[in-house]
Amino acid sequence: MKKIIFKWSLLIIFPxxxxxxxxxxxxxxxxxxxxxxxxxxPYQLQEALNGVYDILQSNLYNNCEWIFGEACGDDVLGNDxxxxxxxxxLVNFRFNTSNTWILNRYTVNFRGINRANQVIxxxxxxxxxxxxxxxYTRVREILGQAKFLRAMFYFNLVKTxxxxxxxxxxxxxxxxxxxxxxxxxxxxxxxxxxxxxxxMLQPKYTDGNLGKAGRGSVVGLLMKVLMYQATPGVKSDxxxxxxxxxxxxxxxxxxxxxxxxxFDENYTEDWESLRKRLWFKPADISxxxxxxxxxxxxxxxxxxQYGVEYTGIYGDILNxxxxxxxxxxxxxxxVFEVMFRESADGTTGDQNEGTGIxxxxxxxxxxxxxxxxxxxxxxPRVSQVIARHGTSTPDGERVDAVENRYVCLKWxxxxxxxxxxEDDYAKNRRVMRYSEVLLMYAEGLNEIGRGSDAxxxxxxxxxxxxxxxxxxxxxxxGGYGYMRDQIxxxxxxxxxxxxxxxxxxxxxxxxxxxxRAFASESATTHKRGQYFVEGVNEVFPIPQTEIDLSNxxxxxxxxx
Amino acid sequence: xNIKNIFKVLPFCVLLFSACAEEELTLxxxxxxxxxxxxxxxxxxxxxxxxxxxxxxxxxxxKAHDYDLFESGGNTGFVVNKxxxxxxxxxPGTYKVVVVASNYSEGAGNMLKDTTSVTIRVVDxxxxxxxxxxxxxxxxxxxxxxMNDTDWLVRLPQKIxxxxxxxxxxxxQRLAITLASDSTLLLIDGVKFNATxxxxxxxxxxxxxxxxxxxxxxxxxxxxxxPEFAVFKIADVDGVLTRSEFNYDKMTMTVTLPxxxxxxxxxxxxxxxxxxxxxxxxxxxxxxxxxxxxxxxxVFRIRxxxxxxxxxxxxxxxxxxxx
Numbered sequence: 001m002k003k004i005i006f007k008w009s010l011l012i013i014f015p016x017x018x019x020x021x022x023x024x025x026x027x028x029x030x031x032x033x034x035x036x037x038x039x040x041x042p043y044q045l046q047e048a049l050n051g052v053y054d055i056l057q058s059n060l061y062n063n064c065e066w067i068f069g070e071a072c073g074d075d076v077l078g079n080d081x082x083x084x085x086x087x088x089x090l091v092n093f094r095f096n097t098s099n100t101w102i103l104n105r106y107t108v109n110f111r112g113i114n115r116a117n118q119v120i121x122x123x124x125x126x127x128x129x130x131x132x133x134x135x136y137t138r139v140r141e142i143l144g145q146a147k148f149l150r151a152m153f154y155f156n157l158v159k160t161x162x163x164x165x166x167x168x169x170x171x172x173x174x175x176x177x178x179x180x181x182x183x184x185x186x187x188x189x190x191x192x193x194x195x196x197x198x199x200m201l202q203p204k205y206t207d208g209n210l211g212k213a214g215r216g217s218v219v220g221l222l223m224k225v226l227m228y229q230a231t232p233g234v235k236s237d238x239x240x241x242x243x244x245x246x247x248x249x250x251x252x253x254x255x256x257x258x259x260x261x262x263f264d265e266n267y268t269e270d271w272e273s274l275r276k277r278l279w280f281k282p283a284d285i286s287x288x289x290x291x292x293x294x295x296x297x298x299x300x301x302x303x304x305q306y307g308v309e310y311t312g313i314y315g316d317i318l319n320x321x322x323x324x325x326x327x328x329x330x331x332x333x334x335v336f337e338v339m340f341r342e343s344a345d346g347t348t349g350d351q352n353e354g355t356g357i358x359x360x361x362x363x364x365x366x367x368x369x370x371x372x373x374x375x376x377x378x379x380p381r382v383s384q385v386i387a388r389h390g391t392s393t394p395d396g397e398r399v400d401a402v403e404n405r406y407v408c409l410k411w412x413x414x415x416x417x418x419x420x421x422e423d424d425y426a427k428n429r430r431v432m433r434y435s436e437v438l439l440m441y442a443e444g445l446n447e448i449g450r451g452s453d454a455x456x457x458x459x460x461x462x463x464x465x466x467x468x469x470x471x472x473x474x475x476x477x478g479g480y481g482y483m484r485d486q487i488x489x490x491x492x493x494x495x496x497x498x499x500x501x502x503x504x505x506x507x508x509x510x511x512x513x514x515x516r517a518f519a520s521e522s523a524t525t526h527k528r529g530q531y532f533v534e535g536v537n538e539v540f541p542i543p544q545t546e547i548d549l550s551n552x553x554x555x556x557x558x559x560x
Numbered sequence: 561x562n563i564k565n566i567f568k569v570l571p572f573c574v575l576l577f578s579a580c581a582e583e584e585l586t587l588x589x590x591x592x593x594x595x596x597x598x599x600x601x602x603x604x605x606x607x608x609x610x611x612x613x614x615x616x617x618x619x620x621x622x623k624a625h626d627y628d629l630f631e632s633g634g635n636t637g638f639v640v641n642k643x644x645x646x647x648x649x650x651x652p653g654t655y656k657v658v659v660v661a662s663n664y665s666e667g668a669g670n671m672l673k674d675t676t677s678v679t680i681r682v683v684d685x686x687x688x689x690x691x692x693x694x695x696x697x698x699x700x701x702x703x704x705x706x707m708n709d710t711d712w713l714v715r716l717p718q719k720i721x722x723x724x725x726x727x728x729x730x731x732x733q734r735l736a737i738t739l740a741s742d743s744t745l746l747l748i749d750g751v752k753f754n755a756t757x758x759x760x761x762x763x764x765x766x767x768x769x770x771x772x773x774x775x776x777x778x779x780x781x782x783x784x785x786x787p788e789f790a791v792f793k794i795a796d797v798d799g800v801l802t803r804s805e806f807n808y809d810k811m812t813m814t815v816t817l818p819x820x821x822x823x824x825x826x827x828x829x830x831x832x833x834x835x836x837x838x839x840x841x842x843x844x845x846x847x848x849x850x851x852x853x854x855x856x857x858x859v860f861r862i863r864x865x866x867x868x869x870x871x872x873x874x875x876x877x878x879x880x881x882x883x
Contacts, residue, residue, distance in 0.1 A: 096638060452805075556646055558602060
């Protein structure tokens, strides 16, 4: 009898329990964050933007940057090329489409694009506390930076893979697989982002806002994007546009909002709609003291924000090698940097604070190639850029590398800046410097037939370097080809080991020629460059998994 | 044990035995599809595996991937993901592609394989010139321009101003020629091209390209001099020419006339090489006839046209200032 009572009791209590639970489960949470309700304040939007910058600080992103930009080029020799690993396959151009790093670079840049898209797609959910002009400016500058970062990620992709899919700003489950856009379409998309970002941002951010991309960073990148679209020796509007931006950036020539946007040519929307979309305060609610920008409004100058000389952020005079150290972070010639900060607790495994990548490159991974040594050995920068095993660094530390090798001092962390914990090498990466802007400007000037002006810009860079050893040798006048070769030679000397060489020689159209010579350089036994195939290896393949997952919607590059 | 209990246990026993029984290793089937069998250099060849196997690898038949040298020569194949593999060949030739399909037991203690092969022929018919230049014109490289399907034109200056000296530029120059294919043979006027030979450019050169596949394409390289005034004077006063160190096709000239001369109605006299013409604002100018206003600098465009080849032209701009 007791058993029957017990069973009946269970039968009655159990449904009650379930009913009670169901109410509890249906209860709306009192607070939660979702994509739908997160972006309500400028603060939250800023948090999302920080997430985009976070990609730039990640190990994965930075590893991809040096592997493709530097290790694949001819300025370095490394450990990897003699090994049987994925990096070795890549730098020897003997990879297949399933190479891990080819997938990594693709993935990490699209991850950045996805995060930037979240900022851009959700900006209109932000509610301002008041119609104060500053509130609009704050949101506009966040949006502008997201556009800059998105453009940078797409630029990384297009120069690595050619045309890639342009992801919609709002992703839906029904539209996950989209075909590749052409290279030209991707470049047009990048340009639009950068031109809009240029009118949205302050010229340069300082103090507590150090590290944010300002207009200088945007215009510098836009010049580079234009340069990559043009072909040396071939007339193109891209060269003329590059020079127009250089006139603005370097010489201070005025440029209007309409001109940098190419508003009349590129836009069908009216000016006020564009202003609203980009979070300029709408004209109809502007106070009498608020500026109401027009297409003829002049873009604020940036020419006085930068300089080629090696002057620190506090006006201190730096040695050339120091502009690549913590002491030289945000020096006067720094146009855009990726910021790293030493970990607060020094725990290992930290993925976002510079970790040991740069130290690894310096100490154990890569050395100066003999071909670079041959051209830099008589340059005043030589003692500041490379150091032979067994000698000393500029601050007096013994160089322990490999016999007869030269380490690359741009990756050196001086003793006084050595972190407490070995995984916390927190040295900012210089992504673009003023000297590169000068050299792009010089190249553009030469391409449009203004060789004498090009020489002036070129010699600004050389003159600054000459002060290292107090010499006076400058570049000299000459015809187009002579000037171009001088500019490219200076690019190599000034920008070596800054993770860009491979892409530079590809866009110059001479990668195959350079790699042929590199494969046979006499001082080493490596055969790097021997397997570079002209017409194929200038771009890498789309990762095989992308092809497979898309069931053929995403097509492969020719030759892979 | 009663019958009821036996029926309770029986299903579990069946499940237990069926789970434990080792799966029988089946023979794989190697079969592959390609859309065609003749390809160009660096053209993607897509292999679609349509057989059945746990693992598929492809030996592409070129250097280091020859199946016949798999065991004796250490050659390797490529693992196929999801049944699709793409590849391209860098050299022309005929390649035996071997597809190896394998099934194996757990721990690879036992393995069965099947192979199939397909022959791919890679032909190189490319007879394209990618770039052509005179690489050592004094210190500079001067690029030739492709004018149509067959004609290339290089425009050489008569003199170059370099470090204060005006060096005459000879018509005998080295050539730098970049072909689209490394397998293509290049003859110049019937002789194998040599990068260190200086070629006489006064007469057109025939560049004959023979592709690996045997097809031939002939191009012609023409040379035109950037034209200059042999003589230029106004009111019997010679002009003084200044060359640009940067732009060989842009020069300046000054003519110093007596103070008080009316500059608005002057008649220049000039001499040119045969077949050359001069324009100001696109109007043809005749020596000792045309009246020109020199109150501000005037740009003379001199045009040199190759005889019977109106598409081959070289222009020079001379900006004349009368002081």
